[in-house]
Amino acid sequence: MTGPGVRLAAEELHPALSDPVLDAMSFLNEIMARHPDAVSFAPGAPHLSHFDDLDPDRYVRRYVAHVAARRGVSERRARQVLFEYGPSRGLIGDLVARALHADYGCAVPERSVVITVGAQEAMFLALRVLGRTPDDVLAVVNPSYVGIIGAARLLGMPVVAVNDTDDGPDLAQLAAECRRLRAEGRRVRALYVAPDFANPSGTYLPAGARRRLLELAEREDFLILEDTAYGFTGPAARRAPTLKALDPGARVVLLGTFAKICLPGARVGFAVADQPVAAARGERLLADDLAAAKSMVTVNTSPLAQAVIGGMLLEHGGSLAALGRARAELYNANLAHLLDALERHATGPDLHGRVTWHRPRGGFFVRMRLPVPADAALLERCAAVHKVLWTPMSPFYLDGSGTHEIRLSCSYLDPGEIDDGVARLAGFLRSLPDTRRRSP
């Protein structure tokens, strides 16, 4: 063997690897690593204080005792179940179905639940199963979560984007896209939507908008992929029902994660897919197809990790509502703190009309518009000079817009860091060129 050695070129790998979406993620990680002294409004990760009371080993023991009692086996045998391979659909579908009923009023059968490696794998599987050919198109709003765009890119699934409004997806535009594609012999197969303080837009769909969206899905015959990641935040009294709870006809595939309320490090999420599928060997559920696809992607979700989440669900009486409320307190306080700090630091005649931001009532994110393009070079300068980091929004847009927008996340920070970060941010904002038309 004296070969010259392999040298590959990016151009001969899958095109998704050169997509700005995937690049944006690694660029952000890289710049955060290079500026450890910067206050970072970039990561939408849970607050570290929420990990202090976690005890994975206790949760596992709790789940083992549950399995032993439920199956009538020894604890030794129940423990073995966590060490073995498991079913592709997962072990804790019963507990998840019960929690969805308790917490969201979603009555779904256990066999419609597939436990996944986070919500990301749930999205990935849903797109793979529903995208038979490139004629099956995914609809999203502009801007959308980077994970759904990236999954579609990696699967070569075409994506159309409609505008985001205060009521969520622009329904007239979405209907027009459905008709346009149908005229071409194609179709909107599914719409991805995060109706509860979406990442990155912060948009929250009122109950009426949810009903109208479901009606359109019925009329135009597409499925809805509903992402519930941030549903536990915001004022509980005003919470609209999930699309899935409003959905009598199985239009909705529900996608969820335990990362925000429990812990990201278990990598446990789920898909609920109760759509009947007619097949030669009798009727099955779409969940069966998701599980079959999963068997060729990750085989199954770590049973040990599932036991951690299963044990947490059992400790909380089969519901995560109370824990979610406790977690939401910090996030809602942080969000109020961020909005208040922006009001104090980033207002005044010199910034008036140059910098604007949204004021969501929940979620982790505030969207801000700058007077100049918020590109990598600007972020680099902001990090180096002003020691504060944010997320450029343009990779979340599919139409090249959003160039002037940034996302500020407050979930990971403490109030003092938020104050400090906003003061730095204000300095950065004031350093930007004044592009307002001057009076003569």
Next chain:
Amino acid sequence: MTGPGVRLAAEELHPALSDPVLDAMSFLNEIMARHPDAVSFAPGAPHLSHFDDLDPDRYVRRYVAHVAARRGVSERRARQVLFEYGPSRGLIGDLVARALHADYGCAVPERSVVITVGAQEAMFLALRVLGRTPDDVLAVVNPSYVGIIGAARLLGMPVVAVNDTDDGPDLAQLAAECRRLRAEGRRVRALYVAPDFANPSGTYLPAGARRRLLELAEREDFLILEDTAYGFTGPAARRAPTLKALDPGARVVLLGTFAKICLPGARVGFAVADQPVAAARGERLLADDLAAAKSMVTVNTSPLAQAVIGGMLLEHGGSLAALGRARAELYNANLAHLLDALERHATGPDLHGRVTWHRPRGGFFVRMRLPVPADAALLERCAAVHKVLWTPMSPFYLDGSGTHEIRLSCSYLDPGEIDDGVARLAGFLRSLPDTRRRSP
């Protein structure tokens, strides 16, 4: 909402979901569930006794102490790392690189290692990244592991199969396939091969065959996806080096799992991809592309699950060789027991020439040839009447052959179950019609 409700048809979902490969898996699980009293030679799962001495909580604590010492942080902070999201390439790449060096003589940099959700995700990511268009073709042997065929199907990657010989892939046939595809403007992008007692064939490649395979890969310019799952079994003294250890030119992407030696329930595997990739933003490694693709499939492998494996590696001095040898003792004894039981029960003039089997020196599997097609109906009858289960081999073949072959796995059973199962199997074999030509 008074819509008629969604009804999907299998024909409108991704075609892989209707592929016999995916169907075969669910059929096997289903028939095992229906015949709990049967002795099953079907599952290639680790023996349950290997779980008795496992203590995941201890491994996690061990790993936490290691991280705290290595990063100079508190144990509280080190524990938080396991609860957070983590890097897509994983946390324990350093420990895995060290173990690969200690156990296989593979000197690979830490940054070439990507920790995956089992070897399955490693395969899936490798195929996705390397398959730019349908002109990039995967080569496999006939028969091959169902997971690689299923992953290719799910990604729409074309597959060509070459014959399996005692020396592994038929190199003349493989070279011819390379030339044929090149003439069509396509190419064999990678060959998947499990050189150590492959599932399901049991084939073991001698060192010379490994070198010739690497030479062909260099000459015909394809990569090798080397699956090491069963490398720890078999007589240690005669063990050939891994392809990766023989590979100076980064022809080989190494795929591995900790399922067989440690535990499947952690779902931790890895890919080693040290191939340089030229890109606009400077040179990277193929591992970087695998990690980027992973960020859109599962984001990252559960840090908690990685800590379980990391702690096990640390407990065993950074090597799994000794633990692998201990595990292999049982498997090698089981295999010898199975081959001996077949010799005792399934021979004699009435079966002579009608039933044949291979005699591998390691691994979990014995391949057997029946005088009749080993299809689902035959398995169903065997389960119902003879109370013994096996795996039909035809789904592992891509050319419609292998119809008369079955796979017997001995990893999960005890010697008594093997004896009992083989006695039942012999009864089944004797019940098969005698298709030998009778003398006049």
